[in-house]
Amino acid sequence: MSADVILGIETSCDETAAAVVARATDVRSNVVSSQVEIHAKYGGVVPEVASRAHVETIMPVVEEALSVSGLTSDGIDAVAATHGPGLVGALLVGVSAAKAIAMVWDVPFVAVNHLEAHLYAAFLEEPDLEMPLVIVLVSGGHTMLILMEDHLRYRVLGATVDDAAGEAFDKVARFMDLGYPGGPVIDRLSADGDPDAIAFPRAMANDGWNFSFSGVKTAVVNHVRKNPGVAVEDVAASFQEAVADVLVAKARRAAREFGATGLCLAGGVAANSRLRDKMASAAAADGLRAFLPSRAMCTDNAAMVAAAGWWRLRADGPSSLAVGADPSLRLPVT
Secondary structure, three states: OOOOEEEEEEEEOOOEEEEEEOOOEEEEEEEEEEEEHHHHHOOOOOOHHHHHHHHHHHHHHHHOOOHHHHHHHHOEEEEEEHHHHHHHHHHHHHHHHHHHHHHHHOOOOOEEEEEHHHHHHHHHOOOOOOOOEEEEOOOHHHHHHHEEOOOOEEEEEEEEEEOHHHHHHHHHHHOOOOOOOOOHHHHHHHHOOOOOOOOOOOOOOOOOOEEHHHHHHHHHHHHHHHHOOHHHHHHHHHHHHHHHHHHHHHHHHHHHOOOOEEEEOOOOOHHHHHHHHHHHHHHOOOOEEOOOOOOOHHOOOHHHHHHHHHHHHHHHHHOOOOOOOOOOOOOOHH
16 A cells, blocks of 8 residues: 555653654654653653653644644545554553544554564665664663564564663663663763773673673672772773673674674664764674664654554555554564
8 A cells, every 4th residue: 555644653651752754764753752851750661650641742742743744634644653562551542542543534544563663763864774684673671683684574583581771771770879761871971981890791692692681780780789989980881881792792793694784773772872883883894884873763753653654554554443552562573
């Protein structure tokens, strides 16, 4: 089915987002309302609080996205929304709003996988990326090594067996009383620290394709307890280095084994400055193209949802209005 202009809606966690994207690459608007300040006092996302905030914000965000795009409802060909994975209450807000809008505007509804949407963030800024690509999808809830063979064709090579990388960042920051979210503050402190000061473990770095970050998190906790006067900046830099080393090492090895043309980052942790630097250097050393999405495209946003929705609608047609929220949804693989 052909549809040029998609309204995307994203409410999987603590960002309420809407965007208008044409033909999966032309971003006409991309509006994100973050709940970080709301959840910071709790040290993490509170699902019920997130859901209520989405209810209050969803329609104003959609209206702003339309206004910025310069379009009215007559210019929208379909409405796409994230239906999983994520927080079930938060997902339901976006899915319900998208279905209602699609029905009122008499356009197709497209249910989008949040993980697949992150993969399409890359193509919003680099539409000519050549496949196959090795993509490292790193966020607060997921850490995955993915081979993207073609549009809508993926192989999940590996995933975390315990903590996701972003989860480990948040837990380390919480233990050290650095604030929430943990990733940005650890990244900032690391700039003044020595990444070689502490030899934290690189679990499973050369073992298969899966990841494990629970051990390095525990190593940080134990080290700080035994050395209460240790410089916070050195802990942050050494921890960050250990996580980045494992992610980059596996990506490089996967690219060699599967003949990938490039390395990509996706997800919230893709905004980490050390990970970005190491991935870019690794790709250059291996003669590969590196794609590092802008920080705006690393975090949850609706432009990536609209882009993925365009491809899914083209391949599979509209989704049934009976499709609900699926908090445990997995990436569709071939």
